[in-house]
Amino acid sequence: MSALATASLAQRELVRFLRQRSRVTGALATPLVFWLALGAGLGRSFRPIGAPDGTSALAFLFPGTVLLMVLFTAIFATISLIEDRQSGFLQSVRVAPIPSWSLVLGNVLGGTTLAVGQGALLLLLAPLTGVHLGWGSALTTLAMLALVAFALGALGFAIAWRVDSTAGYHAVMNLLLMPMWMLSGALFPQQGAAGWMQVLMTFNPMTYALAAVRRCMASGAPAATLDGMPPLGMAVMVTALAALLAILAAMHAVGRTTRRQAI
């Protein structure tokens, strides 16, 4: 019964998302515009350390663009939580005979599915950057994106549960999640950064998420890999650990307000 409830909650996220054209466009087009503007703009003046010769800015920025899109999609899905609380919808879910983890998983898995779907769309553009993904690397990339989306969705859930307005949530996103993305190695390689920045990047879990995505995409594109990036095994493990911590934080948040007062 809980699985049915979880699936239904996840499906609702999908339907809601797809029925809001502005959200679909925003989550898909924003990273694309970012990528094209920055990639084409930097052009030949950008030469990342540690990348093979002839790596274009577009190719370098592509994995980060995919990650950004996953970030936007997973995060936007958790915004619906705040909307649901404001509209009163959440109350009727809270009095349903389902465990609170079902509510968490439904929301996070809904966001994950969306993110992977959008990620797949974006991967279709990979050949434009000179990156030719084989089926194998496309599938491992998508699996990795699913893990990253799950972690980000859970983190977003834990934050959204405590924030009472979408404006407040956007502020958190701009102050926390965007800097995490910027310091993940999506925009510049870690080795070229200032010493203190390198330290920050080492402690940024998104650095590992990005490394894993780059490495998964690598088989088709040597340009996507860099020397000095965390190895795949480590990157996947750190990301999985982050996902675990985030989902625990989300469940903790819901459990606490079940006992105290919420909504």
Place this chain on the structure above:
Amino acid sequence: MNGDAAIVAAGLAHTYGDVQALRGVDFQVRRGTLVALLGPNGGGKTTLLRILTTLEPPQQGSASVLGLDVARDRAAVRRRIGVVFQSPALDLRLSVQENLRHHGHLYGMRGRALGSRITAELERFELVARRDARVATLSGGMRRRVELAKALLTEPEVLLLDEPTVGLDPLARQDLWRELGHVRDRGATVLLTTHLLDEVEACDRVAILDQGRIVVEGEPAALCAAVGGDIVRFEARDPERLAALLASSCGVTPVVHGGEVRLEGVATEIARRVLLEFPEEVRSVTWARPTLADVFAHATGRSVVDAELLPEAVRT
């Protein structure tokens, strides 16, 4: 009536910070009855309902629904109640049918059984033609019907509603009351909160919740009769002066609130004397049988105007 009670609250006390929302509520609802919790906003109605719907465990005292403790047997209580909240709990982006299906899934219903339950509720609330319409496109009254259909989809034994008639036009409110009557007639127990006096007369019983306490509880007609006799209100030029005159010449102690002097019980005879002996003091006289407004004033010492407990016609 304990064995026959669908809802029992015993010694419920609840505080939010400095605000004491409930101060020892003892209250029972018999199975198969339609009961209103009447009281001003901030009187504790919503808190009591949140406890009964298991959203919050009691801080002090206990509450049970269908013999199940709301804190210990939360899941079992949830399976057997239907809840309609004050703020609309529908997803506006989903269709009527999708909302109901989602709700059914949360209660473990699925497949053809769920489909036929949905159809039954849609038919009952005359929503079949709008089943595929997005809820956002429906009127307020229609949304309330969808909400009621949703709450009844799982065939709850106890239906709890928080201010279900707020924001409805008079026709939609009548429909809602008729439907709640039907739900009760089919054997379910219905408890709702309202701050609208004029609608609770259709209930089997009414409990008045004021400042965190149940101040009076009973059948509406019996409560009115208990206030006793008739009620006369004088609109006076100088209310204090008229009250003093009444006290000295008739030996009664009227209640003065607003510009109004109010007499209960022996009122009719005294009203005649006032009109004969000092007509110049009085602008108008109203004679009435006691209503629930008088029950409220009698039990709390405050007028319904002070408590903002007005008929909707006056409020809007």
